[in-house]
Amino acid sequence: MSRMNGGEILSDFMLKRAMSRSALFTSENYKERWFTLTDDSISYYSGTLAKRGSKKGAIPLNNIKTIECVEDGSLDDKKNVFQVMHRDERDSYYTLYIVAMSPDQQKKWVDTIKKTLRAGRIVCLPKYHTGVWTKSQGHYNCCDQIDRNAPGCQDAPGEAQRQAALPPLPKIPGDPVSPPPRNIPSPQSNGDIQKPVPQPRRAPKEKKIFVAAYDYKPYEAGDLELITGNEYEILDDSREHWWFAKNQPGDTGFIPANYVKKKFDLEIYEWYYKGVTRERSEAILKAEGREGCFMVRDSSQAGMYTLSIFTNESPELFVGGTPVRHYHIKKNSEDKFYLAEKHPFVTIPDLIYYHKHNAGGIATRLRSPPTKDKNIPVTAGFGHSKWEINRNELELFEVLGSGCFGTVQKGKWNGRVVAAKMMKERTMSEDSFLEEAKTMTQLSHPNLVQLYGVVTKSKPLIIVTELMQYGALLTYLKRHKTRLINKVSTLLDTCIQVCAAMEYLEGRSFIHRDLAARNCLVGENQIIKVADFGLARYVIDDEYTSSTGTKFPVKWAPPEVLSFTRFSSKSDVWAFGVLMWEVFTCGDMPYNQMRNAEVVDFVCSSNRRLAKPNGAPEKIYQVMLECWNKEPDNRPAFTQLLRTCRGLNDDGNYPHI
Structure with a gap:
């Protein structure tokens, strides 16, 4: 790749849209700028077509997550637009929109930046938005998703295949993240090899390592399998429900964010039930009915925890005769955790390990937590971008009920049990609903029935949701x-x-x-x-x-x-x-x-x-x-x-x- 003066790869005069959160954009929001591309950044300068001015900003190539063209007319009716979605030093995401002067200039910049990223082994996201998100409309004009950080709706050309084909990075002793230095011919040396100038080494950015709390089998291309207990590096967590991650062998893909937990969080342990109240802990443990079945849950006092345990030992001695006991996990003056004051521990897992082998002052020895399969969280949609469901893949069984919109049947899709709401014809504005269905699949909360997707290619319209066992x-x-x-x-x-x-x-x-x-x-x-x-x-x-x-x-x-x-x-x-x-x-x-x-x-x-x-x-x-x-x-x-x-x-x- 040829270089220009000063080590620049490319330099051109184009328009830049202000990276503003303003609802409206006018001609004043577009500035003429000189753009330069080097091995490590994209910079932009003030000035005129005849002369470059002072530097206004720069985006390190390492921070770029997407570099793709924007559909003509999507950005204020402008043509030849391309986008640079990037992460700043505070881990916030922004998209820089650049308006090229011609289709050739647009293509040259997108292709050259991609080549430069690939040369530096910088990984981009496998999907992107062909349109733009604006505050005035409150959604992307390419796919109507209302979340600014919603997953892309279009496959990035060749990106997933390129990532899969990448060989392992060579390592430098003592520096596991940096590729080896390259000898680059100096433009003034007639091709002679110039030794690299030593640069001060920056501390590598701390990796985000999470542990899978549940197994996850991918439902679409681009998703990554999760295996309980395995570690995963989170490469991009800008989206609320689907993160881009890498497993230990180096495979990458999207994973459901609620299936992984921070490496040292209590949530990686099968006995920790975050957010479960006293009432539900008793219901869960009674349903299990096993001596020593236990869980640790959040206490009503913020920052504290409670151990709940099932035992049939002398229930008449306790309030209400319930077979479930509750013990506050307390801290002593040395900041150690204990149930019985003479048995303190540095961590709650250490405390649990001890009481699995010794009753140590509580009603009975801890045996095992409840069956975790009953508490696997739902995902926001079946996959990171899947919301259209093929009718031939959906099996339907008995009718569960009926209502204003139509009948609800039990169903199965790719082995997952679901509820299928068969919509009566002419009872709803289908076109309007379908515009928002993609967004509604991305609404996900433990107390919301999850919308997985819809069948739209055949009649009647079918809305596929999570199945709730006990009904209304x-x-x-x-x-x-x-x-x-x-x-x-x-x-x-x-x-x-x-x-x-x-x-x-x-x-x-x-x-x-x-x-x-x-x-x-x-x-x-x-x-x-x-x-x-x-x-x-x-x-x-x-x-x-x-x-x-x-x-x-x-x-x-x-x-x-x-x-x-x-x-x-x-x-x-x-x-x-x-x-x-x-x-x-x-x-x-x-x-x-x-x-x-x-x-x-x-x-x-x-x-x-x-x-x-x-x-x-x-x-x-x-x-x-x-x-x-x-x-x-x-x-x-x-x-x-x-x-x-x-x-x-x-x-x-x-x-x-």
Whole structure:
């Protein structure tokens, strides 16, 4: 590759779009700049076509993750645009858009930068966005994904194959990350070899090493297999749910971010159950029913942990006669962990190891944790970019239920058990829904039913989701009313799980529009997940969208929706208050004796509210009333609601299972 003066590989005059987070871009956001490419960076300078000016910035080649062309017209109707997506020193991601003066100039720069990256063995991402993300639109104009760091929608030409074919890097003694220095002919030496000038050595960037907590089998090309306990280097973690990683043999690909944990985190241990409450820990351990079955979970006191263990030894000696004991893991003055003060340990794993061999002051010796297979997290979609599902690959079995949108059947896709929602024709705006389906697969939370993908190439449209074993929360509450009606902590934990999912949606400006107990599902170990989020906006049935129709959820709607059809996260907060009422009545119908028109008058004109459920403490009813404030701005956000509900459950004043 030929060099220009000063070691430059390329130098050209082009337009640069400002790397601004502004919503709007005008002609003032484009600056004429001189660009230069060297072996280690892309730099840009002020100046005119006739003369280069002062240096304005530079991007080290090591930080570049994508170098590709942009589809003509995607960036403010401009042509000949190419993009340089890169990471800065704070590990934030930015995309530099450069407007070339001609197609030839565009191609020359993209090809030359790629060759330079390959010569330096710099790995780029295997996928990229052909369009651009703008704040004014709030999504990529090539694939409609709303996350700025969403996975690319197009394969980068030859990138995955190039990475797979790369031979191992030669190493320098004492420096495992740098390639050997090269002897480069000096432009002034007529081809004579010039010895490299010694450069000060920079400390290598610390690698991000994670450990697989679960096995993962790839579902599409570009994904990387995970094996529990193996270590993986994270090369790119800019995307929320899918990280680009390298295994120990050197293979690279995308992995689900929630399947790996930091090397020294408790989460790599099968006995640690992050985020599990006292109620659910008891349910899990009772379901196992094995002497010495145990888990470590987060304590209600921030930063502390609790050991929960199942034992049949003298249950009558403990409160409520429960076979599950709970022990706070405490710290002594030397900052060591202990259950029994005379047996302290530097780490919690050391403590667990000791008590597996010695009871040491607790009810029984620790044996083994619960069966972990029941707690494998779902992934955001089947693969890092897969959301379209081939109908021929989807097996359908028995009908599980039916609703406004259609029937739900149990199914199987590539060995994974799923739920398949068969949409009735002409009940929803399919085109509008499909535009957002790709984004909805990237919404992922432990208390949201995961949308895996959709079948669109044949009729009817099928929405494929995670399967929840015990069905609708409303049905579950009614079926178990006798057992649950006085279990305040269990019912409050149900509300907390729903609130956690809604906080996640609220944080992404996503409105549910139809939150109710019938649209939440129950899984193993009392896991509650919110379903059908966002689907209501695509319904084209007039009866559903009319506030006087029979299908519209009038009894869960706030005044601004009943009067003006004005949906927001605050209307979801109102519906959450009604859901809390459903939970604490174990499935009663709100405003049971009223017709819809009477409910509208009761809520809007009379400004009256549902009465306190008999089994709900006054503090919990006050939370419901806060959700039902007539003024949307005076209703709490889900973040505040979640904090309040967790605080109530941590009081310990309510009976447990």
